Amino acid sequence: MKIYNTLTKQLEEFEVTDNIVNMYVCGITPYSSSHLGHAMCAIVFDVIRRYMEYKGFKVNHIQNFTDIDDKMISAANEKGIEVSELAERNIQSYFDELKSLNVLPATEYPRATQEISEIIKIVNTLVERDDAYVIEGDVYFRVKNKSDYGKLSNRKVSDLEAGARLELDDSKEHPEDFALWKATKPGEPNWESPWGKGRPGWHIECTAMAIRYLGQTIDIHGGGVDLVFPHHENEIAQSESFTKVKPFARVWIHNGTLQYGSDKMSKSVGNIFSVSQALETYSPDSLRMFFLTSHYRSPLVFDEKTIKAQDKAISRLRSALKIVSGDSNPLPTNKFKQDFIDAMDEDFNTPKALAAIFDLARDINREGSNGRDVSSAQELLNELTQILGINIEDQNLSSNLDVAPFVELLLEIRNELRESKQFNIADSIRDRLESMNISIEDSQKNTTWKINY
RNA sequence: GGCGACGUAGCCAAGUGGUCUAAGGCGGAAGUUUGCAAAACUUUUAUUCGGCGGUUCGAAUCCGCCCGUCGCCUCCA
Known part of the structure; x- marks a missing residue:
């Protein structure tokens, strides 16, 4: 089995020694409802996991929730609820959506807020080793201490410095240093730490959870390509500095992002199509098919017609089964x-x-x-x-519906009409049912019906 | 400015040196079947892979340039 590894930028033979695959996939920040891009990512890694299990591997699949960050706080404030309540709501609906999409549950779904002591332990070690420094209750990772920083995203620190969009923050030693811990501001959820009250920075929670649940070197680390920099790059830096073990992850798998119109589907751009909205319009299987008809690493453009076309393709498979x-x-x-x-x-x-x-x-x-x-x-x-x-x-669900006896009755009468060659009336029954989204197929042996969704 | 991806039939999308006169799906056309439909099946729908050059016995596939689209460098799956 060959997998493209973002770290080495090439296709590699995938091997594990003990038949156990430890896979960590970055999950969502549950500050609002999830969109089709999240669904696509979940489905991509669900298929990877299912295929690996089919090949006989045991897969430990960990997917996190980053349930504390700036956006969580501001969204909770806007709604006038606690951050934890906001997280709980969105996580629950995300679970419901995953279930609808037939995504197998991960082995564990750890949350950042439940790993604070691990996080503090790691940050503390980094501070003690001078791989991190404290400024007024904030803790920053010292990027210059990590000589191979940039190896995943193919960036050089000097390039980053030249980048036009990098915000200069005088309090940091270097603009590319990133926060491991943030001092609390009034009204924010916070935890006690050696550096005062505060909360974790963005990347550290994944390091803590990956190491805690899967060990110092994990087999597969995955997520959307948009996480390669800075998120995964920083995860590597802090994790390898903390454990002194390389590599943090052997294989990095990144899926292409979903485009909507001419831009990436993204909460911050606002061009999102929510999963729940999509599930009202399209069948779960057609969405899954849509994502799987293109390769997982290619960007995919959301296209209504293409998604709808999948239902016809799937019904071909269903009839082959019947x-x-x-x-x-x-x-x-x-x-x-x-x-x-x-x-x-x-x-x-x-x-x-x-x-x-x-x-x-x-x-x-x-x-x-x-x-x-x-x-x-x-x-x-x-x-x-x-x-x-x-x-x-399971497509014979129609026979379980309340309308089934009535449809069956109509079909019985219609077949009697057909036998007596009263085709006009028989066809009118068919047409009327069709207009109610019930289609009829006559074969040599019998007549079948189904509801079109 | 730096890093990277992509451009294949009406649409979606595999294929990355010869088996490609290019898989599969949707759509279109014709036929078989059917009382008629539907479904299914058969045939058909790109001699051509953004453009122009080059390497090679041979290129959609490698190299160069150009055009176009997109991603990351700020939050992001």
Whole structure:
């Protein structure tokens, strides 16, 4: 299995010694509802995790919540509620959304505010070693002490200094030094520390949680590409300075960001499409498919038509699963399975893996109606789509609905009309049901119906 | 100013030196099937990969230049 590693900028063979994969994925700052970009990231790493488990690895999947920072505080103030309450609300709805999107729960979801003592311990060690310094209750990491600073994002400190947008803050020794601990301001949540009351800086919580839950060297660290700098760069700096162990993470995986219009979908730009809003308009599977039809590292442009088109593609897979298998000459499936695995082994090439799935579905449809035994091919189809977290089973939910007996009754009458060749009335029943979003399909054997969402 | 990514059919999107006269999906066209539809299947829809040069026996794939789009350098998944 090959994975593109942001740290080395190349495709690498992925190996672990003990079959356990320790994976840390940066989660959200729950100051407002999450948007489709967050959903995309969650789905990308969900598929990576599912595929690794399929390959026989045990995956420790840790995803954090940064539940204390400037934006948390100002959003809570605006709403007139406690920061903790704001976090709780948004985290709960995020969990609900992940569930709707069929994202498997992570092993743990640690929160920054519950790791304060670990954080203080780490900052303290860095201060004692002079890798950090204290100014009026703030603690800053001393970037010049980390000679390989910039190795992840391919930046040199001198370039950063030349950067036009870097804000000069006279209180820091160097403009690129970053806060590990921030002194409290009036009205802010705060914790006691050796440097006075305050709260953690942005990056330190991930260092604390990654080390605590996964150890000093983790196998995979992931997140959106927009986190590469400064967040992940700074995580590396502070973590490696603290543990004196390199590397902090062996493989860095970054997904491309979701674009909305001509810009990145981002809370601060305000061009967001929230997950809950999206779930009202699109099916979870079509959203998942939409994200997986392009490679995870490419930026993806939000496109309504493309998302909607996924439902039709998925229904092809569903009908392949429903086709009644014959009993002769079983359809061989090895090729499709191998194509799928080869694609996924190549840096999780989901578009290529999907191509194998659609090839399989077409063969099932063709050969199944030729009377061949396609039952094991159907099992494979189900197995492969599940690795991508796409649900093609359970579609007979319509029979559980309250309207089912009435629809069945109508179909019964309609089939009697068809038998007596009263097609006008039969067709009118079909048309009327269609206008109520119920479609009917007649086959040789029976008539099926489904509700169009 | 620095760092980086990308530009493939009507749309989305794989492919990164020969098997590419380029996968898969959506859409379009024709056909098989059907009472008619729908679904499914078959065939078809890029001799061409932003433009111009170059390297090579051979390039969508490597190199150079140009045009265009986007990301990061400030909060960000």
